[in-house]
Amino acid sequence: MDEVYLYLQTHFDIPYEDWEIIASKMFVQQFKKKEIILHPGDQEDHLSFLSKGVLRFFIPTDENKETDITYDFMFEKKFACADESFITRTPSIYGVEALTNVLLYRFTYQDLQDIYKRTKNAERIGRIAHQNMFLERSQRLYSFLKxxxxxxxxxxxxxxxxxxxxxxxxxxxxxxxxxxxxxxxxxxxxx
Structure with a gap:
């Protein structure tokens, strides 16, 4: 968990008392290469910090996985989730797969809401993290056009x-x- 604290401290300068609340809600999960972390149609219930590995976000086109559309990749040291599903509490239109062995530090949606209520800086961190995810996707769209x-x-x-x-x-x-x-x-x- 130290690497998550270091990331938050470096990027957001959070006070240690906020970190203690955040760390108390965080749990670790590992996934093996090719394991599906979120199936399309399931509701995203976790915000994750990708510590190790590579994630693939994919949109299914039919039952044959060979024709899935790769929507995005997520590399280490970033927050990741199917954010549309996470924010709106609706089923995800895409899935998330571990392309390598993956180590995630995770929060449930409910725990994150509790963290927002109990800390000074977590809402700001969440807002900035989601803004960064939005900007990355906007840049991807721009790159397709340009x-x-x-x-x-x-x-x-x-x-x-x-x-x-x-x-x-x-x-x-x-x-x-x-x-x-x-x-x-x-x-x-x-x-």
Whole structure:
């Protein structure tokens, strides 16, 4: 839990008394590679801090997982959740999968509401974290409108070059909106 405190202290300068309340509600969960953390249609009930690993957010297109659309990736040291479902308390339109072995520090929705009531800074942290998730998704949409698939791949690689090597090519291609064959051509041009 020390890494979560360090993250919150570095980014939000929280007082230790707030941290004690936050830490009292946090629990650790591990997921194995390829394990589904949230099924599409289930309600998101957790806000998680991704300590280790890579998450994939996906939209199912049918019963065949091979044709799922990869909506987003989440890399280490960030907060993650199916935020639309978490905020609105409705079923999620997408699922969340562990692409690697994953370690999460988690809060339930109800515990987070209690943390908001009992601390000075948690609501501000939650607001900023959700604003950051919104900005990242807005930037992704902008990149689809402005940049080529090659540019989008290079930007994704810059974001986390070590962990991206652990992501199957079919998911990266889906995320970029191209076929795996087109991604292979792009990689050949770059390397």
């Amino acid at each position: 940049y080529s698939a090659k540019d989008r791949y290079q930007n994704l690689f810059k974001e986390n070059s070590i962990l991206i090597k652990q992501i199957p090519q079919k998911y990266i291609a889906s995320y970029l909106g191209i076929t795996p064959q087109a991604l292979s051509r792009i990689k050949r041009q770059i390397y």
